[in-house]
Amino acid sequence: MRFNAQGARALHNILTDSLTISTLIPMEVRFKPETESRLLELAARMGRAPEDLVEDALAGYLAELAEVRSTLDSRYDDIKSGRVKPIDGEAFFEGLRQREDDLLKKNFPK
DSSP states (O other): OOBOTTSOBOSSOOSSOOSSOOOOOOOOOOOOHHHHHHHHHHHHHHTOOHHHHHHHHHHHHHHHHHHHHHHHHHHHHHHHHTSSOOOOHHHHHHHHHHHHHHHHHHHSOO
């Protein structure tokens, strides 16, 4: 049976046991006054603690960042292995500008 830091019985089972002990260390985060005001207003409207909103937002951001990193790594591996051929950026944008010009000329002749 496990107990949390306050000595209360934990409601979940630990599936793995770590040899190291994790310790939560409080962190102070400073916001611009406008940001803090918006956070407090949103927390009040939602009936949630501001720190819970910050925790949710940061967790979502970190998950999204990990997903983007994974996608970029995968794309890089595709290029490096030769499965995908890179395109020249300047040539791509020049072709895009040309298609746009052609479309404008077709739809709005002089």
